[in-house]
Amino acid sequence: METINYQNFRIEAENICVDYNGKVALYDANLRLKPGQICGLVGMNGAGKTTFFNALTGFVNISKGKIRINGESLRSAQKDQTIAYVPQNEGIDSQFPISVWDVVMMGRYGSMNIFRCPRESDVQAVKDAIERVDLTDHLSTPIGNLSGGQRKRTFLARAIAQRASILLLDEPFSGVDIRTEKLISELFIQFKKEGKTILLSTHDMIHVREFCDLVLLINKTVVAYGETSEVFTPENITTTFGGISPDFLFGPES
Amino acid sequence: MELFSFLNLDTFITDPLTHDFMRKALLMSSLVAAVCGFLSSYLTLKGWALMGDAVSHSVMPGVVVAYALGLPFSLGAFIFGVGSVALIGFIKQKSRVKEDTVIGLVFTGFFALGIVLVSKIKSNIDLHSILFGSPLGISLSDVKQTIFISLLVVILLSIFRKDLMLYCFDPRHAKTVGINVFFLHYLLLTCLSLAAVVGLQSVGIILVVAMLITPGATAYLLTDKFDNMTVISVLSAIISSLIGIYVSFWLDLETGGSIVLAQTFIFLFAFLFAPRYGIFKLQKLFAGYK
Known part of the structure; x- marks a missing residue:
């Protein structure tokens, strides 16, 4: 387990600007x-x-x-x-043919090999994360069949699994x-x-x-x-x- | 009685197989259908139907130029397919014109260029076979090219299967965890161009987009699992090809059109009778009898 230095900054954004094709969306943000x-x-x-x-x-x-x-x-x-990002419910395609388990497993992709084959540790991390958001009864439920709250918890579990x-x-x-x-x-x-x-x-x-x-x-x-x-x-x-x-x-x- | 001899199921299946060109057509079209069907899952979920239409039409001048220069036609098609996408991206970024308008005007421009080139170059290019496909007249060098490209696409899609699924589902998450989204975007476009190239031999440039979207749409109505969707998509594409070729043989119909029509009928069947998402919702109907 890494030790956390509570005095160092986790996020430092200095004077950041973002524009989309010349249209300024954000400027000088800190x-x-x-x-x-x-x-x-x-x-x-x-x-x-x-x-x-x-x-x-x-x-x-x-x-x-x-x-x-x-x-x-x-x-x-x-x-x-x-960094983990948990999207708004409107920000994702809820009709995508994918289960709770598969979404949470996506949190592990970044640390897997190129074929994204889950290791024992990945499976455990996904299980634990799903348990923490109380969705263990819905492991193989397609996300389209979840309520808004359950879907939100699914993506939260993905962030947890990502550690x-x-x-x-x-x-x-x-x-x-x-x-x-x-x-x-x-x-x-x-x-x-x-x-x-x-x-x-x-x-x-x-x-x-x-x-x-x-x-x-x-x-x-x-x-x-x-x-x-x-x-x-x-x-x-x-x-x-x-x-x-x-x-x-x-x-x-x- | 002679006329209806094909109604005998045995004759219906085996008779065409005695012809060399039919065996070749059935094999090649199944292979092409499998490749397009595989890719189809990704395109329908990503919402790239119009992009598929654009790329498949844009390969036209590439095919003509390649024929004229004696190069493999797949090379020319590939260059123009990817080129059209790059041009669409460029115009979209540099102007205020909306994306669907840009897509429409770029691919029709490329397609028109192809038609003009055919009339100017006046070689022995068979415009009809480019536009409508010629699975029955496929040459040996075409067979080699098709097999090579098909294998390449299948290998690429297999390796990056899960990454591409993630890219279609949630590209922002992919980016956040350090997956190369730029690469995946162009990988999917490359596969699209290559699939359009092999697909146009079966059903021609105009209808190849059907090979790229209909099987995926059919499968989408039948399952909630991505892997099942891919399998169903590939199977429905292959079955449609076989049905299309057999029917066109016996009834003397345009082969490409018959293949696409078979796909459309399978889609309509799923649309009406899919257990969960069909308009008659068979699942509920049966549940009522329990």
Whole structure:
């Protein structure tokens, strides 16, 4: 087991910019996260949340800036299976002919040989991961037959099986049942204890206050970043959402 | 009575086998069908039907030029097939025109170039056999090329079977865990071009896209497991080829058209009667009798 130095940064994004064919999606964005930290990513639709995730996974190239993961390049972080991405339910083809087991096994692909033949250890990792998200009864169920919450847990299990130390979660709580929500929040507490670093995007402000040590408010660039208690203020939220007051967005605070 | 002699099942099967060209056609078309059927699972899941159509039409000028220069026609077809995809990608990136429009205009442009070249070069190119296929008139050198390309595609798809499945399902995850997505993208395109090249001998350029999408679509209606989907796709493709060739022999029909029509009928059958996804949902019907 690797020892975790809680003082070193897991994620360091410095002045990163992303543009799609000349259209700027994100500019001068900064983020620094340490092991054991949970950070909420908050912004409007089209504010660059998914782009931020895409940049951190290497799915899109940044046009400017620097990303260091554990002090090393993104490329070596990919090779080391350091980062896991848990997509939104809408982000995947739920009609794809594939079972829960096969999806979770995909979390092991990066560390397998070229034919992707599962070893004993891979099978065990997949079993354990599926058990942790409580889907052992659905091993061979096609993902198309799962509920939204079960599907979300399947992809969470894939990230667990991958043994990644950084988890990027796109809307982990959207479209899930109460049971899944409870299970995910319990897993977050465990992940924190294990020293994993979590970045999650959410529309639900209650979740931010509940889970996130830090919050990153973005609108094409960083509006505010810091401890949730300090940064997650009505003024900052209003700026992030283009002048709309948080009262309107979330109802008056009781 | 002579006229309906093929209604005797024994005669129906064995009579055509006495002809050398029929044995060759049945073997080659089955091989080609198997290759296209294998690839078909990936293309239908990736949503590349239009891409398949584009590549298969774009190989036309390549075939003509290769014939004119005395090169293996598969080489010319391959270059133009991959070239069309590169051009589609380039125009899409550098302009505001939508992707499906770019695909449509590039492949029709290539196809038109091919037709113009045929009329200009005036060699002994048989336009009809390029457009509609000629499985019955396949030459020995064509047989060698077809076998070589087919084996190559099957080996590539077999090695990268799981990676390609992941690429079709969730390319972002593939990228995140350090799998070379760029390579897989071009691998799938390469296999597509090669499959289009061998497929056009059976059913011709215009219909080859059917070989690349119909078996996969049929299999998709019949199973929820990827491996089963591949097997069903390959089998339905081979069976369609055999049915098409036999029927065209006995009824004197265009062979390529008959093969594709057989595929379409199998698809319609699955569409109506597939246990879970057919419109009559046989599974539920039987469940009612329990």
